[in-house]
Amino acid sequence: MAQLRKANAYKKLTRAYTRKSKYKKKGFIKVVPTSKVIKFHMGDLNKEFPKTIKMISKGTFQIRHNAIESCRTLVNRQLSKRFGSKGYRFIINQFPHHVLRENKMLTGAGADRMQSGMKHSFGKAMGTAAQLKPGKTIFTVKVNEADVDFAKKALSKAKTRIPGKIRIEIS
Numbered sequence: 001m002a003q004l005r006k007a008n009a010y011k012k013l014t015r016a017y018t019r020k021s022k023y024k025k026k027g028f029i030k031v032v033p034t035s036k037v038i039k040f041h042m043g044d045l046n047k048e049f050p051k052t053i054k055m056i057s058k059g060t061f062q063i064r065h066n067a068i069e070s071c072r073t074l075v076n077r078q079l080s081k082r083f084g085s086k087g088y089r090f091i092i093n094q095f096p097h098h099v100l101r102e103n104k105m106l107t108g109a110g111a112d113r114m115q116s117g118m119k120h121s122f123g124k125a126m127g128t129a130a131q132l133k134p135g136k137t138i139f140t141v142k143v144n145e146a147d148v149d150f151a152k153k154a155l156s157k158a159k160t161r162i163p164g165k166i167r168i169e170i171s
Contacts, residue, residue: 004066005102005126011163013060013131029099029125036069037096042076043089049142053151054169057136061164062129065096071158075139078154088151089142096128138166 021027072092079088101123132138139158141151148170155168 008163011061013062013133026122029101031125032099033125033127035065035096035128037065037072037092038069039072040092040095041089042072042091043079043083043142044086045089047086047089049089049144051143051145051148051151052171053141053143053148053155054137054171055139055155055158055162056167056169057132057138058134058165058167060131060133062098062131063094063096063138063162063164064100065128065130067161067163068092068094068096068130071139071161074161075141075154075158078157079141079143079151082150083143083147087143087147089140091140091142093137093140094130094132096130098129098131099125100127100129102126132164138162 072090076090079090103123130138139155141155143151152168152170159166159168
């Protein structure tokens with residue numbers, strides 16, 4: 001089982017790189033790995049709720065798809081335990097489109113004869129990420145007026161699983 005690289009390897013926001021080759025088909029990522037995010041809308045989707053709590057990014061960074069799914073399960077579990085399946089609406093606003101690549105390097109005796117190093121370093125697709133700029137909404141929770149404090153606490157628990165600086169806004 002291959003381990004994930006640390007999140008700080010993918011934290012910085014970079015433009016998607018396209019390999020320039022004399023062969024056109026080598027300049028594209030052929031297979032995009034499936035996203036781990038299962039649902040983007042949870043709770044009661046038909047009911048209108050008076051209060052909206054948003055998690056908004058303060059800086060530019062990337063969130064990997066597994067971090068988004070981790071936050072989704074945490075917040076959704078907290079909200080569904082407290083309010084049931086019809087007492088809230090939880091929306092993930094960012095979709096992980098950006099493909100993350102990794103140029104795996106061999107280690108050990110004879111590894112220098114088995115690989116090309118950085119000569120052909122386009123890398124294999126390892127996952128996806130959502131690229132965020134300041135002011136972008138990551139998650140939205142809609143609840144009744146009496147439930148605002150609990151929803152804010154549930155979103156603040158997910159703060160530690162996100163690599164950048166964020167703020168929580170109530171409207």
